Amino acid sequence: MDNDKMNSLYQKFIVEGHSISLKECVGGYPNANDCSWYHGNWMLLRYLGVVSNPYWHEKFYRNALENVCDIKKDNLLVAGTADFSMPLLCSEIGVNNVSVCDICKTPLKICSRVSEYLNLNWNTFAHDICSEISMKYDVVINDAFLSRFKNKEIPLKGIANTLNSGGYYVTTLKMGKLNRGGEVEDSVKKHFIEKVERRYFEHSNSLPEVSIQDIANEYVKKMSSFPVSGEMEVYQLFETAGLKVLLIERDIVEGEYEPSEYFRIIAQK
Template identity: 25%
Template sequence: MQNDFLSESAPLAYRESQTLCNGCGWYHGAWQYLRMLGIVSPPYLQNEFYRNAIAPLAVSGDFRRVCISGATDYAMADTILDLWPLPEGAPAITVVDHCPTPLFLNRWYADRVGVKIDTACRSMLDYRNDDYFDLICTHSFFGFFAPVQRGGLIWNWSRLLRPGGRVVTSNRIRPTAGDRVGFSGQQADDFVARVVSAGQELEGIDLSREELKVLAQAYADNYFSYPVTSAEDLRDMFGASGFALERFEITGRESPVSGPPSTQGKSMRVDIVAVKP
């Protein structure tokens, strides 16, 4: 699947974010255009990890209730469904996010591919569900939470899973970063120039050069994350919530010149499959 719908959904996300978002339209309205231009990091870039982690669970038939914990758009749902043994039966997916825009996009995507996706507009820190999930998937999610919040996030994942359920996630590790990272002035200028240049080279994009410049500038001015500086901290947090780590693998290495958050590039990552006993 991967990107098949972007020419349709990017303008849709841009438009809908202007009314659905509450202060985050600069992010949700831009993300799919940035995906089209190959600038940001969707879960497809870790496709080998997700395939190895999720495909066996899908085939087993024991992991049908799936929660996507946080979503910028429908890419995680697309990744999961691409690994499921269709048409034998799609999993029951629930997408949880605090913003209506990615939830709207997931419902739109579900209509396009002929599956049902439920959505819940809640923070993952306090989301509750009376029925246990079999599998929770998320991508590069920890950066949206300050370090003091991450233990509570993982604890809530444990609460939402049945015994034997799993969390599957991959996250960048930035060992030398500060408590909060955004774009420096030079990085912002380089980012805007890169977006405008890529947009001029891509046929079929519906934004003008000036519109792309404004979109990229707003993204660079507003985006920040709380970097994960230690994979071992995550290991300890999963352990404190009772998880057993089926896979905990650090891949890649951090570049000496670390780029801005959310953009593509070589980086150190930790791939995690955690099991609730």
């Protein structure tokens, strides 16, 4: 989907997504007690291009699904999503039936609305990927998901248990220093907030009227991230979970606060 169509889609659902979050957010992966600050403003920040999203790694995901995983099986699960970006990318690549799970109902309801609007077949259901599930999938996919967890062994074990034997896990994982929320340099924080404000006012005619500085400031204050230290840690984590790393590559993308290095990973059970 080209940028104009993508922007139009976000413009249509930003306000509705925020309203959904006020009713449905009771805690999730980013924050166990309240995730409305996260899900309620994510699509706006995503529209402004200042938060992580799978389209930063589009070529990787396309190659993974087209050339490594057999997408004709149509047995794919998006395990954890902030909005509709990953399910949409999977549909664009050619997966006809996409399942989406998340611990929070807000992104699920957003995905259901977008799926209905685009006449796509997304099956959504609430589930904590860290816990047992009876359904099994040939492909589990998400983007920068593991960075939400300090102890990555727990979600990785859950993902491995969700896969059929021989199934694939496709994901990205940030490398760098941990941030328990607000642990960024003042200069970095200032630059991020100014970037968010500038981009918002450049597009204000197409966006809801909000206190954008407060939104940006709250995101920096509350958003935690637990990257890995290096490639060796990735191999150890995945092998402990019973997943064999088939491909691992590194690249630098725009990042949220500043350019960031990510691992792109394809693993198999």
